[in-house]
Amino acid sequence: MMNLMPDNDAHLGKDEARRLERIGYDASEKERAGSFMQQDNDLLMHKTLHEDIEVMGIQEALKTVPDAPSYYGRAFAALGREYPRETLGGYYIRIKAGKTVLFPVQACLYLKKANFRQKVHNLIIAEPGSKVYIITGCTAHSASQEAYHLGISEFFVGAGAYVNFTMIHSWTKDTSVEPKSIALVDKGGVFISNYICLDPVRSITMYPTAVLAEDGVAHFSSLMVAHEGSAQDIGSRVIFNGKGSSAEIISRAVSLGGSVTARGHLKAASPDIKAHLECRGLVVNEKGRIYAIPELETEYRDVDMSHEAAIGKISKEEIEYLCSRGISKDKAQSLIIRGFVDTNILSLPELLKKEIDQLADRTLKSGL
Amino acid sequence: MKIENLTVEVGRRVILKDLNLEIPSGKTLVLFGPNGSGKSTLIKAIMGFENYTITQGRIIYGGEAINGLSTDERAKKGIGVLFQNPPKIRGIKLRQMVELVTRRPAQENSFVEKLNVGDLMDRDINVNFSGGEMKRSELLQVLSQRPKLLLLDEPESGVDIENIAMMGKVLNAFIHEHAVASLIITHTGYVLDYVDAQHACVLMDRDIRCYDDPRKVFEDIRQFGYEKCRTCRG
Numbered sequence: 096m097m098n099l100m101p102d103n104d105a106h107l108g109k110d111e112a113r114r115l116e117r118i119g120y121d122a123s124e125k126e127r128a129g130s131f132m133q134q135d136n137d138l139l140m141h142k143t144l145h146e147d148i149e150v151m152g153i154q155e156a157l158k159t160v161p162d163a164p165s166y167y168g169r170a171f172a173a174l175g176r177e178y179p180r181e182t183l184g185g186y187y188i189r190i191k192a193g194k195t196v197l198f199p200v201q202a203c204l205y206l207k208k209a210n211f212r213q214k215v216h217n218l219i220i221a222e223p224g225s226k227v228y229i230i231t232g233c234t235a236h237s238a239s240q241e242a243y244h245l246g247i248s249e250f251f252v253g254a255g256a257y258v259n260f261t262m263i264h265s266w267t268k269d270t271s272v273e274p275k276s277i278a279l280v281d282k283g284g285v286f287i288s289n290y291i292c293l294d295p296v297r298s299i300t301m302y303p304t305a306v307l308a309e310d311g312v313a314h315f316s317s318l319m320v321a322h323e324g325s326a327q328d329i330g331s332r333v334i335f336n337g338k339g340s341s342a343e344i345i346s347r348a349v350s351l352g353g354s355v356t357a358r359g360h361l362k363a364a365s366p367d368i369k370a371h372l373e374c375r376g377l378v379v380n381e382k383g384r385i386y387a388i389p390e391l392e393t394e395y396r397d398v399d400m401s402h403e404a405a406i407g408k409i410s411k412e413e414i415e416y417l418c419s420r421g422i423s424k425d426k427a428q429s430l431i432i433r434g435f436v437d438t439n440i441l442s443l444p445e446l447l448k449k450e451i452d453q454l455a456d457r458t459l460k461s462g463l
Numbered sequence: 464m465k466i467e468n469l470t471v472e473v474g475r476r477v478i479l480k481d482l483n484l485e486i487p488s489g490k491t492l493v494l495f496g497p498n499g500s501g502k503s504t505l506i507k508a509i510m511g512f513e514n515y516t517i518t519q520g521r522i523i524y525g526g527e528a529i530n531g532l533s534t535d536e537r538a539k540k541g542i543g544v545l546f547q548n549p550p551k552i553r554g555i556k557l558r559q560m561v562e563l564v565t566r567r568p569a570q571e572n573s574f575v576e577k578l579n580v581g582d583l584m585d586r587d588i589n590v591n592f593s594g595g596e597m598k599r600s601e602l603l604q605v606l607s608q609r610p611k612l613l614l615l616d617e618p619e620s621g622v623d624i625e626n627i628a629m630m631g632k633v634l635n636a637f638i639h640e641h642a643v644a645s646l647i648i649t650h651t652g653y654v655l656d657y658v659d660a661q662h663a664c665v666l667m668d669r670d671i672r673c674y675d676d677p678r679k680v681f682e683d684i685r686q687f688g689y690e691k692c693r694t695c696r697g
Contacts (some may be wrong), residue, residue, distance in 0.1 A: 412550045415512050419546075420564050420604060421538035430563075434554020434587075 102122040104124075110237055111205070117265040117294065117458060118232025120203050120449055126446060131186040131202040135211050138184060147194035148227070149187070156187035163187065166218050170249040170277035173306065174334075174406065178247055179218075184213035185247070188229060190223035192253070199228035199447060201259075206235035206242040206270065214245040219260070220444035223253035223281070228444050233264075233272070234265045241269045241297075246305075250278035252286050252311075261447060263454070266296035268324055276303035279307040282337065287314045289441040290329070291451065292457040295322040295353075301357065302330045307368075309337030316441045317346040318455070320432075321353030323382060330358025330388070333370065335398075345440045348376045349382030349432055356372055356383065361400055363393035370399070376406035377435050379428070433459050464509075464612050464644055465681035471501070471508045471515020478504045480669040486612070489642035491658060493649060493677045496666035497689045500585070502648045503547060505666065507615045509603050510544055524612065526680045543610030545601040547621050547648075549615045552588040557600055560588055565607050574603050602630055606637055613638070613645035632658020650682045651679045 112122070121127055124142070129150035132139040138152045149160075150165050156163045173176040174206045206213050221227055235242050244266075252258050258278070266272060276285045305313035315331035331344040349353040361370040376385035389402040409431050417427035436459060438452050464486050468676060471479040478501040486492045496502045508515040511534045521528045552560075556581070558569045565572060575581055578599045578692055580607055589597055598618055605613065617636070619627045635658045638645055647654055655677055663677035665684070672692045683691060 097613075410550065411513065413552055415534060416546070416550050416552065417560075418534035419510050419538055419544050420560065421608060422563060423534050423535050424533070427535075430555055431552070434552065439553045 097349070107109070113142065113266065114205070114234045114236070115203065115232070117442030117449060117454065118203065118234050118263040119230050119261070119447070119454055126198050127198040127201050127235065128196045128198040129188070131188070131200075131205070132205065133184050133186070133215065134205045135208050135213055136183045142184070143326040145196050145198065147191045148196055148200060150200055151187050153185040153187050153218060156218065160187070160189075164237065164427050166220060166249065166251060167216070170251070170279050173279055174277060176277075176394045179214065179245060182214040182216040182245070182247060185217040185342045187218045188227075189220040190222060190225040191229040193224040195226040197228070197444070197446070198383075199444070201456040202229065202231040202277065204231070204233045204244065204246065206239045206244060208242075209238060209240040210242060211290040212243040212245075213246065213356060217246065217439070219248065219250045219258065221252050221256040221258045221284075221401040224255045225253065226257040228259045228447070230261045230447060232263045235267045235270045237267060241271075244247045244270065244351040246274040248274065248276040248284060248381070249304065250276065252278060252284035254281040255283045256281070257285045259287040259289075259442065259444060261441070261443065261451070262291070264296065264299070265294040268295040268322070269297050271297050272299045274299075274301040274303065276301070278303070278305040278313070280305055280307045282308045284308070285312040286444045287367065288316070288331070289443060290315070290317040291441075291455070292327065292329075293318065293320045293436065293455060294326070295344070296325050298326045298328075300328045300356055302332055302335065304332040305342065305397050306334045306336055307340035307342065310339040311337060311340040312340065315342075315344045316443050318436050318438065318441070319346065319348045319355060319357075320436065320459070321348065321350045321383065323380070325353035327353065328356040328358070329353040330356075330360065332360040335363045335370065337365050339368040343370070344372045346374045347436055347440060348374070349387055349435060350376070350378045350380065350385050351445040352380035352382040354384045355386070356388065358388045358390070359402070360390040361392065363395055363400065366395040368398050370401070372402035374402075374404040375402045375435070377432065378406065378408050379432060431461065465521065465523040467521045469508070469522065470518045470579055471504055472516045472518050473504060473514055477669060479508070482670050484664075484671060486642050486644040486646055488611070488652060489576055490662070491638060491645045491647060491660040493647050493655065493660045493663040495649065495663060495678075495684055496681060501669060502665045502666050503616055504618055506646070506648070509537075510542065513536055518656055533555060538608065541609075541611035543605040543608040543613055545598070545605045545613070545615040545618050547620065549589050551590045553590055556585050557588050557603070558584040560604060561607050564604060564607060572607060574606050574633070578603050578630065579694060595623055595626050598622050599626065599630065602634065606633070609641070611641070611643060613643050615645065615647045617648050619648060619649065619651060627653050634658055652685075655681060667691065667692060
């Protein structure tokens with residue numbers, strides 16, 4: 096099955112190719128189950144490479160998939176929240192009940208025009224008992240100047256379904272970004288979110304939320320590097336609505352002179368839940384600032400909730416130790432930062448682990 | 464290596480004063496001394512660590528004063544350290560470190576097998592290592608550097624007897640094979656059973672007190688404590 100919009104590759108120049116590489120987009124699609132690419136407001140292409148998966152633009156899905164409109168806005172309504180209506184574009188990814196697709200589906204949202212304001216609304220539906228891996232990358236052209244990206248994502252994780260969602264941001268220093276995500280996780284469903292942002296950006300504000308039914312599981316992991324001039328306000332929230340649900344929020348934030356607010360909110364709206372939050376920050380540069388705000392909230396006694404937060408600078412002892420092995424001070428510092436940005440905290444499938452590791456190596460090498 | 468009239472301050476406190484020491488190539492010097500006498504300070508000063516300020520004197524290595532060199536430059540010239548309490552380095556695996564030092568795949572490193580550290584290679588350096596594992600990892604790293612001057616700060620502390628024997632043999636073979644100059648700090652003296660040391664001295668009251676056969680010095684310390692070092696050999 097293949098729905099190819101106007102010849103996409105013709106639109107992609109050198110800058111694009113380099114950019115796509117930084118967000119894990121595999122143009123060869125050898126190990127992908129589907130692809131989606133939107134540039135500014137233009138849907139460049141969507142492709143389904145596996146029979147158990149549907150990938151298309153949101154507008155097409157709302158017109159052609161009978162129940163798609165009933166999902167649109169449902170996650171926000173469930174939390175009594177409003178969402179911006181003036182969106183154009185976004186992707187629709189759906190996996191059939193009981194089916195497992197091991198190769199990830201990839202999606203790319205790309206800002207090209209200068210000063211463009213891209214606003215998309217995505218729907219991800221994992222029917223009961225299904226299993227899917229998604230890797231989405233968002234990036235901007237080096238000449239996009241003061242661009243803006245708003246990404247609304249609604250995830251519906253059916254009963255016993257598994258969604259492993261990896262999002263990689265690689266913006267430019269003048270881009271402002273506001274992702275707004277909600278995941279509704281049905282009974283026994285699992286929602287894994289891996290977030291990586293290692294390149295400069297002007298500002299990112301995001302607070303994705305997962306709502307768990309009975310025995311639901313959520314894992315949020317984030318790796319963030321705030322360059323000078325970047326302001327990142329990034330958190331994750333889990334609302335436990337059912338017994339036996341559990342969640343973990345883990346983050347690693349490095350400030351190279353920028354500001355990071357690392358939030359985490361775990362709210363037990365049911366007894367018998369398990370929650371843990373771990374936030375570690377490393378301030379490398381004197382201008383940098385990290386603000387960790389872990390929150391645990393419960394009205395029940397029968398819950399197991401914990402958090403740990405630690406912020407520090409690179410220890411001189413560690414640097415000197417590495418130097419005493421013949422490693423230069425600069426190299427020692429970048430090794431420690433690279434080690435701190437530990438991709439092992441992410442719950443990545445084996446297939447993506449190597450890709451993401453290489454991506455972190457490349458990005459940090461050029462960024463430090 | 465030759466140390467001439469060395470005075471070292473840490474946070475404006477004089478830890479070593481006017482100290483003189485020489486270790487010729489191929490020779491091993493054992494350094495005894497009570498806790499807090501400045502043994503580790505001496506090693507850190509030789510390596511040029513930032514808080515260890517040399518206010519007087521010279522450290523001569525390979526015929527030149529190295530006072531002005533950075534720590535990594537000293538290491539590159541062939542000075543290697545085994546630390547008593549090395550820091551935990553999260554996110555850096557022992558394998559990665561050894562490969563950075565040797566610029567060769569760790570599979571080709573014969574010390575991995577000799578020191579029985581295969582299980583440690585893919586772990587973060589010193590994170591949740593036992594005392595013995597830490598010392599074996601340290602010895603692996605420092606020998607992989609192929610140093611010409613070895614500075615060993617209590618290589619046997621926290622290591623069980625069997626592993627002391629194993630480490631001692633590997634160490635002694637390396638020292639002999641490469642005619643390495645070495646300085647070994649020890650509390651227990653166990654290392655003397657495995658490493659052929661020609662001399663020993665005692666560091667106390669900010670200076671070297673004694674210079675003699677290692678077994679004699681160790682025996683005297685065992686019998687009379689460090690107090691006698693002040694008077695017996697001057």
